[in-house]
Amino acid sequence: MSEQVTLYLHKLSPFSQKVELALIEANAPYRGYHVNLSDKPEWFTSKVNPVGKVPTLTYGGPRVDPEDPSSLSSKITESNVILEFLADVYPDSGLLPKDPVSRAKVRSFVDASTKQVEGPLYDFIRGLGSYEDLLKGIEFVQGLLEDGDFAVGDHYTIADACISPQLVRLKTITETDLGKFPVGLGFKLGEELKGSKFAKFTKYADQILERSSLKQTYDEVRIFPLPWW
């Protein structure tokens, strides 16, 4: 029997969503436990993650009640680290390709999408970041995209899982203009992304947004405003 996997998550957390996407795409059995971030249980910081953040994954050890975690399981934190861990634990999932050059490309994509889109996008939504920085980041990441349906190669990888929460939030803000940025900038961004300059990015995003893993992990109605933003 496979090792136990429990994912401590929050349904509105984009970082949790990355990990849940990878688990679903890998067909990995896991138990999800929703952590109430507005009233965090004491056991979560004392027994699961001292930093108190989701996602956190427990791996191995006995199958216990998630509210009474075992000291025998490994506790893995930070969404991108967890993505790599899942690719290691499920080597046949395709979450990382076998070929070293393709693996490096996936990792470069994860790094770039985190620094150039994830950070600027969440700053932009919170009214803290610039429109131009976000657009430059999207352009940079577009330059890394290959020609197929996936970020790298012909299979869903952690590169796709890593950027998906941003793609779906980009869709929401460009269609609704919801966010703490100046009124109208969300719609403007949407128009810009529809232009020929961003055709490759938009085509890729549209394909990823159709995946059932994405639909299973995103609740558009409840996502804005996020309680902790």
Ligand SMILES: N[C@@H](CCC(=O)N[C@@H](CS)C(=O)NCC(=O)O)C(=O)O
């Ligand atoms: N860099 C972390 C960020 C995780 C993070 O900020 N999680 C938020 C939810 S989106 C959280 O748990 N916030 C609760 C808190 O800080 O108390 C990752 O990639 O996993």
